[in-house]
Structures are given as C-alpha cells and as structure tokens.
Amino acid sequence: MRISLVNQGIGRARTPPYDQDVPRLLAPRYWGVHLVAIVAVAVAAVLGAWQYDAWQERRAAEAVDLTRLEPIPLDDAIGPDDPFPGDKVGQPVVIEGTWVPDATVLVSGRELDGREGYWVVTPVATTRPDGPALPVVRGWTPSPDDVPAPPTGATELVGWLQPTEGTGEADPDPDDDILPQVRTADLVQRVDQDLYGAYAVVADQDGVNDGTDGLEQATLAQLPDVGRFTALRNVLYALEWWFFGAFALFVWVRWMRDETADTQTGPETHATPETDSEGEPAGTAGEGQ
Amino acid sequence: MKNLFNAYRVLAIIVGVLLAFCSLVALPLKYLAPEGSDLQQFGEAASIMWVAHGWVFMIYVVVAFLLSRKAKWTPAFTILALAAGLIPLLIFWVEHKVSQRFRAEHPELVTSDAS
Numbered sequence: 001m002r003i004s005l006v007n008q009g010i011g012r013a014r015t016p017p018y019d020q021d022v023p024r025l026l027a028p029r030y031w032g033v034h035l036v037a038i039v040a041v042a043v044a045a046v047l048g049a050w051q052y053d054a055w056q057e058r059r060a061a062e063a064v065d066l067t068r069l070e071p072i073p074l075d076d077a078i079g080p081d082d083p084f085p086g087d088k089v090g091q092p093v094v095i096e097g098t099w100v101p102d103a104t105v106l107v108s109g110r111e112l113d114g115r116e117g118y119w120v121v122t123p124v125a126t127t128r129p130d131g132p133a134l135p136v137v138r139g140w141t142p143s144p145d146d147v148p149a150p151p152t153g154a155t156e157l158v159g160w161l162q163p164t165e166g167t168g169e170a171d172p173d174p175d176d177d178i179l180p181q182v183r184t185a186d187l188v189q190r191v192d193q194d195l196y197g198a199y200a201v202v203a204d205q206d207g208v209n210d211g212t213d214g215l216e217q218a219t220l221a222q223l224p225d226v227g228r229f230t231a232l233r234n235v236l237y238a239l240e241w242w243f244f245g246a247f248a249l250f251v252w253v254r255w256m257r258d259e260t261a262d263t264q265t266g267p268e269t270h271a272t273p274e275t276d277s278e279g280e281p282a283g284t285a286g287e288g289q
Numbered sequence: 290m291k292n293l294f295n296a297y298r299v300l301a302i303i304v305g306v307l308l309a310f311c312s313l314v315a316l317p318l319k320y321l322a323p324e325g326s327d328l329q330q331f332g333e334a335a336s337i338m339w340v341a342h343g344w345v346f347m348i349y350v351v352v353a354f355l356l357s358r359k360a361k362w363t364p365a366f367t368i369l370a371l372a373a374g375l376i377p378l379l380i381f382w383v384e385h386k387v388s389q390r391f392r393a394e395h396p397e398l399v400t401s402d403a404s
Binding site: 233 | 325337340343344347350351354
C-alpha cells in the first residue's frame with residue numbers, strides 16, 4: 001500500500017499536482033522525520049497529561065472535605081510504619097490507646113480567631129503503652145503558661161488525620177517543650193517509642209475525653225496551607241509540556257508544507273530535508289525575507 | 290531580523306542564567322547540603338526557579354526557531370540551539386556563535402559599539 005503510493009509520488013515528483021504532495025511526504029526517506037515528530041508530540045502530550053493528573057489529584061486531595069466522613073479505625077487508615085496516605089488528609093479516625101503524658105509538647109505559631117497561640121500535643125500509644133504512638137493535637141491555648149495537665153491512662157477519641165509537617169523550620173530553642181511544627185524528628189526525641197508518620201487533631205469536642213479539658217478546639221482551618229504551591233507547579237509544567245507538543249506539531253506541519261512547496265516552486269530540484277532550512281536563499285519559500 | 294536577534298540574545302542569557310542557577314546552585318544545595326540546614330532550605334525554595342526557566346525556555350524556543358528560519362541555520366545547529374536551553378552553560382556558547390555569525394553576515398545591522 002505505502003510502497004505503491006511512494007512510487008507514484010516519486011515518479012511524478014518533477015511536476016506534481018498539489019494532491020500528489022501528500023504521497024510524496026510518505027516516501028521512506030521521510031519516515032524517520034515523521035517518526036521523530038510523532039514521538040515528540042506523543043511524549044509531550046503524555047507528560048503534560050501526567051503533570052495535569054498530578055495537579056488534579058493534589059487539588060482533589062486538598063479540596064475534598066473528608067472531615068465529615070464516618071470515622072474509620074486508625075489501623076485502616078495508616079499503620080505505624082506506613083508513609084502518609086495521600087487520600088486520607090483530614091480523614092476522621094478512631095484512636096484507641098494510652099496517653100503518653102510525658103511527651104506533651106506545644107507547637108507555636110498557631111492562630112485561632114486571629115490570636116496567636118499554641119497547639120497542645122500529647123501522643124497516644126496505640127497498641128501497648130510502649131507501642132508506636134500517634135501525636136494528637138488536644139487543643140489550642142493562648143499561652144504556654146496556661147496549659148492543663150496532660151491526661152493519663154487509656155483513651156478513645158476521634159481525630160482528623162494529618163500528615164506531619166516538616167518544611168525544615170528550625171527549632172529556635174531545642175531544650176524547651178515548644179516546637180515550631182508537628183514534626184516527627186523533634187517529637188521522637190521526647191518519646192521512647194516509634195511514632196506514626198502522621199498526627200491527629202482531636203475532632204470530638206463533645207465526646208467523653210479528658211484530653212481536651214481546658215483547651216479550645218483546634219480546627220483544621222488553622223492548618224498552614226500545604227502543597228498548594230507544588231500543585232501549581234504541576235499545572236505549570238503540564239502547560240509547558242503541551243506547549244512543546246504543539247510546537248513540535250507546528251514544526252512538523254511547517255516542514256511538510258515547505259517540502260511540498262519546494263516541489264511546486266523549485267523547478268530544477270526538490271529539496272532534501274538537509275538543505276531545507278539551510279539551503280540557498282530561494283530554498284525557504286515560506287519565510288524568505 | 291535585528292529585533293529577533295536581540296530578543297534571542299536576551300532570552301538566551303536569561304535561560305542560561307536560570308538554568309545555571311537551578312542546576313548548578315539550587316539542585317546541589319537541595320540534595321547535597323545537610324538536611325534541614327539553611328543552605329538546603331535555600332536550595333529547596335530556589336527550586337521554584339525551574340518553573341521560571343521552563344516558561345522562559347518556552348519563549349526562547351519559539352524565538353530561536355523563528356531566528357533559525359531567517360538566519361538559515363542548519364538543522365543540526367537549530368536543534369543544538371534549542372537543546373542548549375536544557376544543558377547547563379551550553380547556551381552561552383551557542384549565543385556567542387549566533388552573535389558571531391550574525392555580525393559577520395549583517396554588519397550593517399550591528400552597531401559599532403557592540404561588545
């Protein structure tokens with residue numbers, strides 16, 4: 001099929017009617033060019049789609065309000081050694097275990113209704129008292145001097161699951177119990193057990209748990225924005241890839257047009273791809289100036 | 290043609306500087322500096338410049354392509370010039386070559402004080 005088209009094309013290359021240019025472009029010596037062009041366009045399209053998907057996923061993960069879902073057992077959302085599940089941000093989880101009161105810390109720089117304050121964080125050991133622990137934000141307090149004594153003993157509560165923070169903000173005073181972020185690297189120095197790669201913000205203010213007494217509800221609205229910028233980066237990359245794909249397409253079409261134009265205007269010879277862009281002044285028919 | 294050439298030079302230098310900064314400063318700092326150190330954080334924050342590089346490179350590709358048609362670069366040099374936006378430091382050499390050739394072929398378009 002192709003062969004016959006090619007023969008036809010070459011045979012009439014000297015004085016082709018316009019509709020014979022298309023078969024001519026299918027000549028075997030051009031196949032490499034077409035292949036490169038198709039691959040370039042396809043690769044750019046796929047990479048763009050990949051970045052676009054990543055952008056949408058991140059946005060979806062951010063936008064979906066999981067906080068009103070039915071609580072699920074903590075074990076179903078994340079294990080002690082698991083990385084944070086990206087689709088579980090804000091998922092209410094049931095946390096059963098034992099408070100680790102000695103490891104209570106404050107996290108600075110948390111606003112509530114425009115007031116600067118602190119989160120009060122106490123880990124809960126989930127299986128045994130010395131088993132892996134999940135840091136739990138019990139609530140918010142305006143002053144580090146005004147923190148109720150940490151709860152002790154067994155507990156069962158519902159909290160919103162959150163990935164641990166860690167943009168690398170340094171702890172200005174590593175010796176006190178005030179941290180700048182809910183960060184595993186800092187918290188792990190204050191407990192004897194392993195920590196989850198996540199933390200929880202207590203959700204059931206009306207529930208029966210002593211951990212929140214004397215503290216105001218810490219809400220997810222107080223969370224710093226995470227990932228928004230990164231997600232923006234994804235969509236910018238997606239647009240770039242598609243642009244390059246369109247550009248490759250443009251160059252390809254342009255090249256084909258020049259090839260066919262050459263055979264129409266160039267009387268003595270038809271240009272090869274090599275001489276096309278570089279060639280003699282009359283060679284680039286479309287652009288000559 | 291002169292405007293295109295000037296636009297090309299400006300874009301080439303911006304792309305070159307951004308690429309050199311991203312790949313030779315931000316990237317090593319982000320991955321090689323001690324985790325959590327100030328330098329490492331700077332490298333991580335500076336990585337956003339990759340986006341800037343990508344977008345300027347996009348414009349660069351179009352302008353370089355248009356110039357390649359007008360200045361009748363060989364396909365090989367055209368490809369090299371386009372790819373130079375992705376290979377650190379190469380673009381400075383390419384820009385130099387382009388300028389050299391442009392001045393040689395169009396002395397009437399180049400002002401005498403051109404460096």
